[in-house]
Amino acid sequence: MSSGIYPDFLHRRFSRLLFRHSPWRAPLSINPTSSLAPGQLPAPNTTYYTSTYEYVLTTSITHLMPPPTPKYFQLAMSPAAPPPSSTPKPKRTPLLRLELRDLSQPGAQSFLSSLSAPTALEEAVAGVLSYLYRGLPRHCIPPTRSVTLVLRSMPGVAYTAGKDLDDDHKEIHFSTDYIAGVPESRRRAEMLGVIRHEMVHCWQWNALGTAPGGLIEGIADWVRLRSGLVPPHWKQESDGDWDAGYQHTGYFLEYLEKRFGEGSVRRVNEALREQKYEEESFWEDLFSEKVGKLWEDYGESFGKEKLEEKKQKS
Numbered sequence: 001m002s003s004g005i006y007p008d009f010l011h012r013r014f015s016r017l018l019f020r021h022s023p024w025r026a027p028l029s030i031n032p033t034s035s036l037a038p039g040q041l042p043a044p045n046t047t048y049y050t051s052t053y054e055y056v057l058t059t060s061i062t063h064l065m066p067p068p069t070p071k072y073f074q075l076a077m078s079p080a081a082p083p084p085s086s087t088p089k090p091k092r093t094p095l096l097r098l099e100l101r102d103l104s105q106p107g108a109q110s111f112l113s114s115l116s117a118p119t120a121l122e123e124a125v126a127g128v129l130s131y132l133y134r135g136l137p138r139h140c141i142p143p144t145r146s147v148t149l150v151l152r153s154m155p156g157v158a159y160t161a162g163k164d165l166d167d168d169h170k171e172i173h174f175s176t177d178y179i180a181g182v183p184e185s186r187r188r189a190e191m192l193g194v195i196r197h198e199m200v201h202c203w204q205w206n207a208l209g210t211a212p213g214g215l216i217e218g219i220a221d222w223v224r225l226r227s228g229l230v231p232p233h234w235k236q237e238s239d240g241d242w243d244a245g246y247q248h249t250g251y252f253l254e255y256l257e258k259r260f261g262e263g264s265v266r267r268v269n270e271a272l273r274e275q276k277y278e279e280e281s282f283w284e285d286l287f288s289e290k291v292g293k294l295w296e297d298y299g300e301s302f303g304k305e306k307l308e309e310k311k312q313k314s
């Protein structure tokens with residue numbers, strides 16, 4: 001049964017390439033970053049998406065050159081947003097599991113000493129469900145039955161995938177090498193932020209596999225943003241395309257949430273539940289505007305904010 005969760009779609013379509021040619025399985029005979037400039041997102045609806053892109057991008061961090069927007073580094077953290085009042089309950093409480101592949105890895109030890117795994121995972125699930133499903137009936141929540149956090153040595157930061165035999169069982173793979181490389185002062189916050197982002201992929205809809213990857217990633221980073229787990233390098237920007245993904249799209253979604261009211265991003269996710277994504281009608285049905293116009297409006301409002309900030313400083 002298809003859960004409609006993006007990473008599974010990714011997993012089915014991409015796993016062969018990802019795993020067969022991945023550097024932790026075989027010599028780096030094919031480098032998925034080779035066709036992409038650092039920081040460049042793949043074209044929409046190609047197989048290079050979601051967690052794969054995280055893999056691609058972070059490969060560039062570790063092996064190639066510093067990308068223009070370093071991913072997932074976190075300094076002082078803004079205080080966490082207060083948790084939404086009531087947490088929606090899925091039909092079945094998901095089984096949460098932790099798998100440590102190698103306890104001798106410094107990243108694994110650091111994870112154990114700085115986080116309570118049950119609390120971190122439970123809070124991530126509750127936070128994601130609150131932001132995406134509050135006030136919606138239970139059948140709107142994906143039937144995710146288990147989430148396993150796998151800590152292991154691998155290139156990149158993290159990715160999420162469903163199991164081959166049953167899409168409702170999710171695995172978040174998180175790199176112990178990456179964890180060990182984050183300065184200790186911000187390691188805990190960074191781990192929580194990455195887990196929050198990946199947990200969104202375990203519970204979000206993807207328009208039956210047709211949603212733009214940038215929107216899927218934007219929703220994941222929007223939840224991270226709302227959860228007060230913003231890394232210090234994140235920048236709000238309004239150039240480029242609305243669906244460039246990650247925080248770029250996450251901040252755009254935050255603009256929509258503020259402009260059209262609390263629950264706007266929840267409506268976006270809900271609209272991705274059962275129907276295929278048709279760009280024109282999708283945004284018009286939700287916000288009575290085309291997404292290009294919304295993106296323009298965002299750019300204008302953002303420009304005004306910047307001007308006012310400048311005036312106040314001078």
Ligand SMILES: [Zn+2]
Pocket residue numbers: 050051054197198201217220
């Ligand atoms: Zn992601």
